[in-house]
Amino acid sequence: MKLIKATEKDIPLIQDLAKRSWENAYAEILSQEQMHYMLTTMYSEAQLSEHLQNPNYHYYLVFDEVLNSFDGFLGYENHYEENTTKLHRIYLVPESKGKGLGKKTLEFLNEKVKESGDNRVILNVNKHNSAKKFYESQGYRIYDEGVFDIGDGYVMDDYLMEKIVKAI
Template structure:
């Protein structure tokens, strides 16, 4: 597996990977209408393009060298808060599950967070998303929860999780 820095030319691929992973991850959690709304707003070409232009926001594509395919992506923002990187997006397509790519991607994020001078990673995870257990297994802990209005009558009902990265 390798992580490849994404550029503007990768926006269609990121959008496709998001759609494919969301259809699996959120099928039992969100209505089809909410999923479409969120994908069309949070993963619009304009939205991703704006992220890519920000010096602190980074996208990396998860490439499986064994099968020669892109299996997902990572989107994070250094210095989101003091000493804190925010993991905005980590998604893998369903057929990539169980390959250890998620764990390796989070280890990569740990390195990039420390390189930036941050030592804490935060993320939001839907309260009904089984990914919470995965994050806990990687050392993340719930520190709060929140309900966030995302427009069009929809909300995100999330746990807020954090991981403090120690320098050894």
């Protein structure tokens, strides 16, 4: 596995990977309407382009060198808060689950966080998403929860999780 820095030419690939992973991850949690709304707003070309132009926001593509396929992506923002990186997005397509890619991707993130000078990673996870257990297994803990209005009558009901990353 290797992580490849994404550029604007990768936006269609990120959109495809998001759609494929979301259809699996959120099928039992979100309505089709909410999933469509979130994918078309949060993963619009304009939104992704804006992220990629922000020097603190980074996207990496998860590439499986054995199968020669892109299996997911990582999106995070250094200095989101003081000494804090926000993990905005980490998604893997269903057929790549169980290969250790998620763990390796979070280990990669930890190194990037240390390089940036931050020492804390935060993320939001849907209260009904089984990924919460995965994050806990990787050293994240719940520090709060919240319900966030995302527009069009939809909300995200999330746990807020954090992990302290030791300096280099």
